[in-house]
Amino acid sequence: MDLHEYLRILSRNWILIAATALVGILIGGAASVLAKPVYTSETQLFVAIQSSGSVQELQQGNTFSQARVQSYVKTVESPIVLQPVVDALGLPLTADELATRVTATTDLNTVLINIAVNDTSPVQAAAIAQATADSLVKAVDTLEKPKAGGESPVSLSIIKPAIAPTSPSAPNTRLNLLFGLLAGLGIGLGSAVLRSTLDNRVRSEADLRRVTDAPLLGGISFDQDATKRPLLTQASPQSPRAESFRQLRTNLQFANVAGSANTLLITSSLPGEGKSTTATNLAIACAQAGQSVCLVDADLRRPMVNDYLGLERNVGLTTALLGTADVNDIIQPWGDDNLYVLASGRIPPNPSELLGSDEMRQLILRLESVFDIVILDAPPLLPVTDAAVLSQHVGGVVVVVGSQKLRQNDLEKSLTALELVGAKVLGIVLNRLPSKGPDAYRYGYYSHDMEPTRKQSRKMNGRSEVFVPRSADRANDVVGH
Template sequence: MDLHDYLRILRRNWVLVVATTMAGLLIGGAASILVQPTYKAHTQLFVAIQSSGSVQEMQQGNTFSQARVQSYVKTIRTPVVLQPAIDALGLSLTTDELAKKVEAETELNTVLISISVTDTSPVQAAAIAEAVSNSLIKAVETLEKPKTGGASPIGLSIITPAQAPTSPSAPNTRLNLIAGLLGGAILGLGGALLRTKLDDRVRGEADFRDITDVPLLGGITFDQDATKKPLLTQARHQSPRAESFRQLRTNLQFANVSGSAKTVLVTSSLPGEGKTTTSTNLAIALAQAGQSVCLVDGDLRRPMVGEYLGLDRNAGLTTALLGQTDVGDLLQPWGDDNLYVLTSGQIPPNPSELLGSTEMSHVLTRLEETFDTVIIDAPPLLPVTDAAVLSQHVGGVLLVVGAQKVQRSDLAKSLNALEMVGANLLGVVLNRLPVKGPDAYAYSYYSHDENVLSNAENGVQRMPVSKETRRGQKEHPATYELSQRSS
């Protein structure tokens, strides 16, 4: 994956990343609030030789002191030093418990000993540090005292008295917040990568391109109103949904520039991807461009075209295949354009056999001789074999891919199924794409309302449309549209 892939993953899962980051920040803040504050008091001692002499003797004494300092640091956390400090302050602690609060260290090549004591009370932390320092001075004096008598050659003195700290040493609120913020962000990014790795759905064009290089003829944006108003004629003329189908119509014409595919089969991998609405609206868009179009409901298991268009489906394709009525008498006109619909007819017990029969081939030949384009709404590819069988009788296949609906593995199976039967796959239509975000189809438009508002705000008057232009739009809509796009 390159940088663009990571950015797309981040845009897809930004809610998860932001949520985990904020959760980490809250946890860091809660930890700072709930943890009892502790204070650390410091004191420092100097180790010296209790004798005077020549310079050489003083250097030897200094070296001797540095060697002894490491032993004194280890001695600080032993009962010899800690028990007198406990007795002096009257603490209800054992030497082991007090040893956990005391830290001692020395810097290399020095005779300085630093003692730190941590406690929940700043005053008590300073008192313990002072008591431990005094106890260490006495302990060293006793331990280093010669057996033959006399004073100890080593002397310790406090050079930095312990003072009660004014601010707690822990918890470090700033550090906790930064750690929580970074931890939450890392957890969110990891979750986003894992979620993307486990998510096998086709979300947009990028996922589709990872599977195949089949031409992408168009993308249909998801419209909540489409569930109640699925037809192209029910949408605003310059709405994103309407413009998407007009773009699909134009791209389909270029994909079939030779005109060999007069019959186009529209199918999908699974039910619910929007193949019926796509085939119906594509037929309407082609008819609006001036073509004579026949829309055939080839889904003989769950026919929906008649329901969408409000037509009777009791007599239709199955009636013609059984030879009961001529196909010309079964066509039902729809709308103001040159669009005719052949509904499914009665649902048969053997759909695959009827769709693969010689009679089906004859019916399609009759329709191709009469109409400029024949659009067939077929069943999905994976549940049944109807679409694969029917694809051998048509000039081209249009595969509808429902974003967020179909798995990548299912799409790969559908493409392999079409390849196995030698179908002419004209291209793919991505349906149910989001309007915004990383998976939105790369397409922009200007609606009529937005143009009116923009022109009104800027004081721009719209140019009047001539009678010749209006006449060209009505008489040759397809030619006019293509000329306008090329210009």
């Protein structure tokens, strides 16, 4: 992944990352509050060699002292030094347990020994540090004393007595908070990358390109009001949603530059991706541009076009295919543009056979000869074969992809199914794109303040319909024999 992809992951998962960072800070703060304060008391000793004071003896003594200091540092944590401390102070500890609280160090090329003691009591920390220094002086004097008798050639002196600290050395609240923040950020970033790696849903054009090189004809942003007001005529003319369908209409004209595909099949991989609303609104957009459009509800399993447009469904495509009525008598005009709708008709027991029949092919050819563009709303590709069968009768197929809903492998299966039957895929429409965030699809230079144009409303079969009445005989003049 490149830097741009990582930035997209951060944008998609910023809430997760911020939440884990906050949890890390809270844990760090809780650890600081709940931890018992620890106090550190320090003392320092100076190592000297007994000599007569000549220059040569002083140089030799200094070299000897530096060599011996490392041994004395190790001796501090031994029982020979700490056991007398335990006995003198009456500590409820063993020498080994006390050694975990005592730290002895020395600076390079010096004869100074630093002793630090940690304890929950500042007074006791100072007492143990002072007692340890005193015990070390006695232990070194004993160890360095010649066997033949006489004084030890090494002398240790306490140059910095231990005092009780006024503030605890631990816990370090700032350090704990910083560590919690870094740990939380690390966990959040790791979780975000893992989540993005395992999530193979189509969210944007970048995800789409991992599956296909088919043109992206347009993106339609998700609108909460679309569930109640799905039609293009119910939205503001300057709204991003309305502009999305006009852009789709324009891009389809470029995709069909040869003019061979004036019959479009709109389908999707799975139900619920918005193919019916896309087909309906695309038909409205084309009609608003002055084209004569016929919208055919070819979803003979779950027809939805009649619900969106408020039209009669009992007579329609299946009626025409069975020869019960002529298409001139059942096609329905809608709106005040040249838009005509052929509803689905009654749901048959054999949709695939009807859609793949010669009667269906002849009906499409008949509609093509009259209308500028024919748009068919077909069932989804994966659950049934209707769309794949019907795609052989049309000039081009547009696949609607529900953003954040469809997985990449399902889209790949759908496109493979179309490829196997030799269908011409004109492109992809990304639907339900978020209006904000890294995957947003919007037109920021259009106004959102205009109210949608309200057309004359009437009731048909108990449903409200946005419809401008036409003369009853106009539909009969549309489709010729």
